[in-house]
Amino acid sequence: VTFEITILGSSSALPTSLRHTTAHLFNMNERFFLIDCGEGAQIRMRQYHLSPAKINHIFITHLHGDHVFGLFGLISSLGLMGRKVPLNLYGPSQLQDVVESHLKFYGPLKFELNFHIADHGKTVYSDGKLEVRSLRLKHRSDTFGYIFKERPPLPNIRKEVIARYRLGVEDIKNIKEGKDFITREGQCIPNSELTLPPIKPRSYAFISDTAYLPGLVNDLKDVDLLYHEATFLDKDAALAEETMHSTARQAAVIAKDAGVGKLVIGHFSTRYKKTVLFEQEAAAVFPNVSVAKDGDKFDLPIRRQS
Amino acid sequence: VTFEITILGSSSALPTSLRHTTAHLFNMNERFFLIDCGEGAQIRMRQYHLSPAKINHIFITHLHGDHVFGLFGLISSLGLMGRKVPLNLYGPSQLQDVVESHLKFYGPLKFELNFHIADHGKTVYSDGKLEVRSLRLKHRSDTFGYIFKERPPLPNIRKEVIARYRLGVEDIKNIKEGKDFITREGQCIPNSELTLPPIKPRSYAFISDTAYLPGLVNDLKDVDLLYHEATFLDKDAALAEETMHSTARQAAVIAKDAGVGKLVIGHFSTRYKKTVLFEQEAAAVFPNVSVAKDGDKFDLPIRRQS
Numbered sequence: 190v191t192f193e194i195t196i197l198g199s200s201s202a203l204p205t206s207l208r209h210t211t212a213h214l215f216n217m218n219e220r221f222f223l224i225d226c227g228e229g230a231q232i233r234m235r236q237y238h239l240s241p242a243k244i245n246h247i248f249i250t251h252l253h254g255d256h257v258f259g260l261f262g263l264i265s266s267l268g269l270m271g272r273k274v275p276l277n278l279y280g281p282s283q284l285q286d287v288v289e290s291h292l293k294f295y296g297p298l299k300f301e302l303n304f305h306i307a308d309h310g311k312t313v314y315s316d317g318k319l320e321v322r323s324l325r326l327k328h329r330s331d332t333f334g335y336i337f338k339e340r341p342p343l344p345n346i347r348k349e350v351i352a353r354y355r356l357g358v359e360d361i362k363n364i365k366e367g368k369d370f371i372t373r374e375g376q377c378i379p380n381s382e383l384t385l386p387p388i389k390p391r392s393y394a395f396i397s398d399t400a401y402l403p404g405l406v407n408d409l410k411d412v413d414l415l416y417h418e419a420t421f422l423d424k425d426a427a428l429a430e431e432t433m434h435s436t437a438r439q440a441a442v443i444a445k446d447a448g449v450g451k452l453v454i455g456h457f458s459t460r461y462k463k464t465v466l467f468e469q470e471a472a473a474v475f476p477n478v479s480v481a482k483d484g485d486k487f488d489l490p491i492r493r494q495s
Numbered sequence: 496v497t498f499e500i501t502i503l504g505s506s507s508a509l510p511t512s513l514r515h516t517t518a519h520l521f522n523m524n525e526r527f528f529l530i531d532c533g534e535g536a537q538i539r540m541r542q543y544h545l546s547p548a549k550i551n552h553i554f555i556t557h558l559h560g561d562h563v564f565g566l567f568g569l570i571s572s573l574g575l576m577g578r579k580v581p582l583n584l585y586g587p588s589q590l591q592d593v594v595e596s597h598l599k600f601y602g603p604l605k606f607e608l609n610f611h612i613a614d615h616g617k618t619v620y621s622d623g624k625l626e627v628r629s630l631r632l633k634h635r636s637d638t639f640g641y642i643f644k645e646r647p648p649l650p651n652i653r654k655e656v657i658a659r660y661r662l663g664v665e666d667i668k669n670i671k672e673g674k675d676f677i678t679r680e681g682q683c684i685p686n687s688e689l690t691l692p693p694i695k696p697r698s699y700a701f702i703s704d705t706a707y708l709p710g711l712v713n714d715l716k717d718v719d720l721l722y723h724e725a726t727f728l729d730k731d732a733a734l735a736e737e738t739m740h741s742t743a744r745q746a747a748v749i750a751k752d753a754g755v756g757k758l759v760i761g762h763f764s765t766r767y768k769k770t771v772l773f774e775q776e777a778a779a780v781f782p783n784v785s786v787a788k789d790g791d792k793f794d795l796p797i798r799r800q801s
Contacts, residue, residue, distance in 0.1 A: 204537060204568075204572075206538075228535060228565065228568040229534060229535040231510060231534070232510045232515060236512045254567065254571040258567050258568045258571070261534075261564050262516075262534040262560060262561075265560040265564070266509055266510075270509070287600050290597075290599070290600070
């Protein structure tokens with residue numbers, strides 16, 4: 190079961206020759222979720238051989254242009270590609286106004302747009318395999334981060350026990366639900382001997398844009414993959430505070446305090462020429478850090494609890 | 496004096512991994528004019544080392560998304576880069592509505608936007624060196640092409656005659672304006688002996704999107720560089736007519752009938768895998784043709800009339 194993030198844009202407000210503005214594509218078991226949609230997100234998808242047509246859910250953190258100006262072209266392209274199925278958009282309440290005001294000129298569409306309003310701690314999406322919660326961030330406009338958490342799958346039954354105990358369909362269902370098994374001879378086989386150790390649900394959090402916000406730590410506890418914005422270096426912490434952004438060090442402190450598995454930073458201000466400085470600054474606090482660049486992929490393998 | 500076009504986007508409605516949607520940048524003597532602004536035009540400028548800050552005039556042919564969705568990001572970036580000077584926008588009357596409706600959410604700007612409405616045969620821009628006329632095209636929405644024509648510069652005086660006849664500032668002014676020169680001895684030196692042959696004004700026409708429109712030929716007479724859309728191959732001429740686009744052959748017929756210097760075609764439908772087919776089809780009618788790709792530059796050297 191794939192659990193993979195592709196970076197479609199890693200710059201902050203201004204794009205550069207190598208970095209588009211913010212967008213991530215999250216692939217969970219070949220279901221695709223877009224998080225933010227800076228200008229050119231659909232172009233990056235083409236370049237990385239990812240089809241925009243597969244996206245059914247788009248999560249927007251806030252309405253600043255560098256997180257949303259790719260939405261108009263993407264929606265238009267989906268229409269041209271013959272889309273019929275609804276597209277779900279998640280974000281601040283004003284998202285619907287922005288999109289519908291645009292569609293006064295560029296609509297009507299031949300597919301539905303369903304808008305879902307984010308709120309702090311709200312589960313904005315859930316299906317059998319995934320749950321997405323929105324978290325309020327601290328920025329100059331109404332801004333939300335998102336946590337994508339795999340829902341614990343039912344445990345797998347060890348192959349060899351099916352033949353050994355001649356398990357039927359009903360037996361398998363009961364064992365998957367956690368019950369022990371009683372053989373015809375009346376012997377009780379404990380559930381743990383019949384099943385593989387449960388899979389540890391994987392999680393990915395997208396935190397951008399925000400001022401340093403230690404209150405996030407509880408919500409991010411034990412997240413496997415944390416993307417956190419790092420617009421500035423810590424020598425410009427005053428500027429970060431003023432513009433309500435974070436520094437690389439602050440992103441790393443959040444990662445460390447939350448005990449996440451891996452930290453990815455992005456949204457670098459174009460004032461800095463070398464992103465290695467971001468990496469060094471963050472790694473001093475939290476070593477397992479990567480500096481995002483467009484086209485990077487980060488995936489999490491399936492792990493069983495030991 | 497530079498007269499150079501850079502292709503920023505050469506695809507039609509859908510971008511591809513290699514082609515952005517329509518945009519050209521025209522450099523006339525280090526003054527920069529943008530024609531159309533598909534998504535990612537500002538990103539292409541970064542990639543081709545062209546500064547968006549230098550643009551003061553943007554000509555929009557029509558309001559379909561693939562010609563205009565890069566405008567929002569570009570305008571936003573110009574603001575972030577500290578722009579103070581006005582930006583001039585030329586296009587169909589509805590352009591102002593589209594941009595101002597967008598700016599209800601993303602304004603106010605710290606620089607002025609001046610809107611200029613295109614009309615058939617109207618001179619929408621002129622300065623001492625350049626004149627731009629708009630031409631009505633035949634498409635599914637209000638659409639205009641633009642002809643950029645160098646204004647004939649004053650003739651250059653031959654260097655050697657300045658010393659020979661001890662010409663003063665007033666003499667030089669008179670000669671540049673076409674007068675003959677009378678020496679102190681009363682001898683009349685004809686103007687043609689004092690000046691270099693006049694420079695032939697260069698011209699560039701941008702024709703997209705349009706159905707085959709033979710009525711354009713008169714307006715395009717002797718244009719040096721003609722960009723003409725070629726969305727389809729001629730085997731799909733019926734589809735071209737239905738969607739009000741041109742085929743490669745039709746673009747070449749216009750070029751041939753107008754006697755232009757060079758033809759560049761673009762706006763290729765993504766249904767075709769090989770653009771060489773467009774080139775072959777057009778070249779059979781008009782040999783001096785190039786198939787545009789993003790990053791291509793076409794320049795016209797100064798030529799003197801013989």
